[in-house]
Amino acid sequence: QPLIGILALQGDVREHARAVQACGAAVTSVRRPSELAAVDGLILPGGESTTIDKLTRIFGLRDPLRDRIAAGLPVYGSCAGMILLANEIADPAKDRDGNAQQTLGGLDITVRRNAFGRQVDSFETALDFTGLAPVGEAETPVHAVFIRAPWVERVGASVQVLASVEKRAATEGATQAGAQNDRIVAEVRAVAVRSQHLLATSFHPEVTGERRIHELFIRMIRGEA
Ligand code: GLN
Numbered sequence: 001q002p003l004i005g006i007l008a009l010q011g012d013v014r015e016h017a018r019a020v021q022a023c024g025a026a027v028t029s030v031r032r033p034s035e036l037a038a039v040d041g042l043i044l045p046g047g048e049s050t051t052i053d054k055l056t057r058i059f060g061l062r063d064p065l066r067d068r069i070a071a072g073l074p075v076y077g078s079c080a081g082m083i084l085l086a087n088e089i090a091d092p093a094k095d096r097d098g099n100a101q102q103t104l105g106g107l108d109i110t111v112r113r114n115a116f117g118r119q120v121d122s123f124e125t126a127l128d129f130t131g132l133a134p135v136g137e138a139e140t141p142v143h144a145v146f147i148r149a150p151w152v153e154r155v156g157a158s159v160q161v162l163a164s165v166e167k168r169a170a171t172e173g174a175t176q177a178g179a180q181n182d183r184i185v186a187e188v189r190a191v192a193v194r195s196q197h198l199l200a201t202s203f204h205p206e207v208t209g210e211r212r213i214h215e216l217f218i219r220m221i222r223g224e225a
Helices: 013-022 033-037 049-058 062-070 080-085 212-221
Strands: 003-007 026-030 041-044 075-078 086-089 107-112 122-127 142-147 151-155 160-170 184-195 198-201
Touching: 003 013, 003 212, 013 026, 013 212, 026 033, 033 062, 041 080, 041 212, 049 062, 049 080, 075 080, 075 212, 080 086, 080 107, 080 198, 107 184, 107 198, 122 160, 151 160, 198 212
Parallel strands: 003 026, 003 041, 041 075, 075 198, 086 107
Antiparallel strands: 107 151, 122 142, 151 184, 160 184, 184 198
């Protein structure tokens, strides 16, 4: 039975803890290096990545976290957690002194924060997600909730895209009379990625009762996925 830690500095810690328990794994909060040292896998919850970034340093967790991630600790980040796992942020927030927010890194991706824009800053969709069904069974979509979510703009060669959404944009002319002039451009953005022991989603499976993403993460910890 693996012990799964939830980084409990800020964000939706309780929802992840419930999801892990519903999968039958043991769960504990991580706020200190000694607690981090005891876990077999770690979840970085959704919340506010700038706040979690600051708190990891205040709690003396930044270097221990970076060290364990580099040493192969399985980590799953949802939303703000995805941002914290990313090697690069396209548009990092800056504090009053002009210092850009930092990430823990480990996952070779570039993320854009709050990427879906103001009009759709939160939305839900049915998402095709690769590799959730047991071998031989059909994949069924994930009901995904996005809340001021990031998307992935670049993935490194080692990174597998597990789910994407289409971002539709009407080009110039779309508002003019004569719909034949309209051109709808669909861009695809990655919203779930994996690289070896690291898993990240832009959305929040922990708030919908969806268990399959946490189950996948537990299989990763067991070396079964
Ligand atoms: N927009 C938040 C951030 O940049 C993430 C939102 C979330 O975790 N739901 O940290």
